[in-house]
Amino acid sequence: MAPKVRTVRLHTGQEMPIIGIGTWRARDEFRVVLSEALEFGYRHIDTATMYENEHIIGEELDKLFSSGKLKREDVFITAKLPMIGNREENVPRFLQKSLDKLRLTYVDLYLFHFPCGMKGKDDDDISPKDNDGNAVLDVNTNLEGVWRAMEAQVDAGKAKAIGLSNFNSQQIERIVKVARIQPAVLQVEVHAYHMQKNLRGVCQKFGIPVCAYTPLGAPYLKLKTSEYPSLLEHPVVTKIAKSHNKSAAQVLLRHLVQHGIIVIPKPDNTEHIVQNIQILEFELSEEEMTLMDSIDRGGDGRICDFLLFPGIDRHPEYPFHIPF
Secondary structure, eight states: OOOOOOOOEETTSSSSSSEEEEEETOOHHHHHHHHHHHHHOOOOEEEOOGTTTHHHHHHHHHHHHHHSOGGGGGGGGEEEEOOOSGGGHHHHHHHHHHHHHHHHHHHSEEOOOOSOEEESSTTTTSBBBBBBSSSOOETTTHHHHHHHHHHHHHHSSBBEEEESSSOOOOOOHHHHHHHHOOOOOOEEEBTTTBHHHHHHHHHTTOOOOEEEEEEEEOOSSOOSSSTTTTGGGOOOHHHHHHHHHHOHHHHHHHHHTTOEEEEEEEEOOHHHHHHHHHHGOOOHHEEEEEEEHHHGGGGGGGGHHHOTSTTGGTTTTTGGGOOO
């Protein structure tokens, strides 16, 4: 039997499971994994328009809800506004598109995915590029205006809570200053090489829980600094894993959870489904937590700079020009 997943309480009163299912790069073959994970006891799914898989998740959820195996209120579902939707007037349309694909009437959390806007030819052109391969930017992105539109979606009952993703400390403070409905969560890259201590401190000041994407250090992506081994092979991580008879991935996830950080690893198979949730069955000592904290590389540990959208760093709201 899977251990009961503990939750993080949001300012809305919602209970967000501290471990969920990440779905970036998930395609049709992920259906089986998703269904198995939900039947095993996972109750938190993270997706986004830009992942182009909301329809897959919606179909699997519909099967489970229709069968009576799960109720809608049993599952915490996060969706995200795409960069081509980063205009106040576009928010209702893009959220409704997500709801239609997910076959839902509401999401538990809707995130402002990235603070830079882009201009697509249509609503399906989610990564627009010009003839030179550069991102087609909307340099007039109004963060505060988009947030107002997201607040209206809470009023409309289409999102239980709203939050931010990939925002820096200054941008978070701008939103908090004008918000009628405060951000419920910040989702950012966090892993042992990039612990975001200062940014997490800002979130703590405002009572905003942090959710970590790429919590294993994205071993499928190349680190900017080749001197760092993959986190799954780091000697500190592997030594601690051996002492607990656990995998390196389990230690990396447990480290974050013990810091109170929500994690959304993407399981690729049944073994990962079981192992990821088993992180709730053991605990790292204070000394082991200190050792894990010591491998943090600060800004050098960042992997996801979003430069896969060439020229995105020329946008006035690009968040990574400052340390945090």
